[in-house]
Amino acid sequence: MVPFRPVERVRPEGDPSLLLLCDHALAAVPPEIDLGVPPAEMARHIAYDIGARGVTLALSDAFEAPAILSGFSRLVIDPNRAEDDPTLIMRLYDGAVIEGNRRIDAAERDRRIAAYHRPYHAAIDAAIDAALADGIEPRLISIHSFTPQLRGRAPRPWHVSVLWDRDDRIAGPLIERLRAEDELVVGDNEPYTGRLEGDCMWRHGTLRGLPHALIEIRNDLIADAAGQAAWAALLARCLSDALDLDAPAEDIKERR
Template sequence: MRDVILLCDHARNAVPPEIGDLGLPPEDMNRHIAFDVGARGVTLGLAAWLGAGAVLSTYSRLVIDPNRGEDDPTLVMKLYDGTIIPANRHADDAEVERRLTAYHRPYHDAIDLAIDEVLEAGGAPALVSIHSFTPQFKGRPPRPWHVGVLWDRDERLARPLIRRLEAEGDLCVGDNEPYSGQLRGDCMWRHGTARGLPHVLIEVRNDLIATHDGQADWAKRLAPVIRGAIEDLRADGH
């Protein structure tokens, strides 16, 4: 499915050498605050199953979050889920601009390039972004969903995907849960909504994909669901 472009905004917990360790111990850098646990493995597995292209982020969301617009106040987080990010506490406008130039914009340029290549080949790009979420957040009740489908104004891909996930029979599927997909300036808005392309963001609960086996299982499970949703999309003339 060469028209499908997989994205993984929070693929890695790496930090550029010039920034150091952000002032955080390794145990924090291995938590969800630094990256989406398991999302990279699922994305790569899906790329193999679907024969699709993929664009994955290079650095931790704590360096700069590629899933935020350039004017978003949470672009460079100083406090994340109760954890202070020491290297970000005094990041001024000049430092934020440096990180935008070095890390944020190249990721989005790579996505634009992937889209343009599909268009130039006469294809119809569809974007599928893979994320993961924690089973519980900030002491709130446990999240019941195994997987969530996030969307904004464009339901073309989200609706068939939700229907097919629910048809699996053993999944609790979130419709714009555990988050809303209506975040202006995020990756899906910038490359999907703004360009009029079908797009969807899939959130998998991270305890289900914390291991290589879990990632492989979910990639194998999601692949035919995504393939079917894309076929539904094309059958509707999109």
């Protein structure tokens, strides 16, 4: 059994000009927590961003760039929320009741923040600080995935979307480049908005004045290794063109 760890660091010595993030990489739950959620529910998008970890790792390989990924389920605590956000620890999500979260008290909330949420963000801050100390302004790219349809809601038509707030240095050219792809439906702040005060990109990008963007991929397109490799290659091409990056996109293979 793989030991639980709140943060996964990949290529820490990689090119610091690009930092890849994955807030919802795994559905892992630390052994001291019982969420009371059946395995079938933990396999759904409510527990993690399906396929996002594989895409992030493939992009890290392509650009030889560092990546920081969360090691815990978003149902334990959501690292893409501020510490005071009411949705930081979800009790109900897309029709599923999270029994282990229904009655947690302030002490347990604070413990989860200290044990899981803060170490993830501290790792991001450390990587950014190290790059800046070397005179390099890192560009932040966060990889997420979204479900094709929430229960009781309309189907979502987008294949991919770029979320952003005030800074379009990455989002603008990236959206334009993605829309140049044939038959690709590209969202702009859809199905979610990037204008969420306190989220990961706000904390590490907006507040620090660093160029950043969050990429959302529809999860049925990256549910297996082949889809993850294909989308990583597509994103590598588009990011290379939009940001003038050097990436051997053609060398991306399925991760075994």
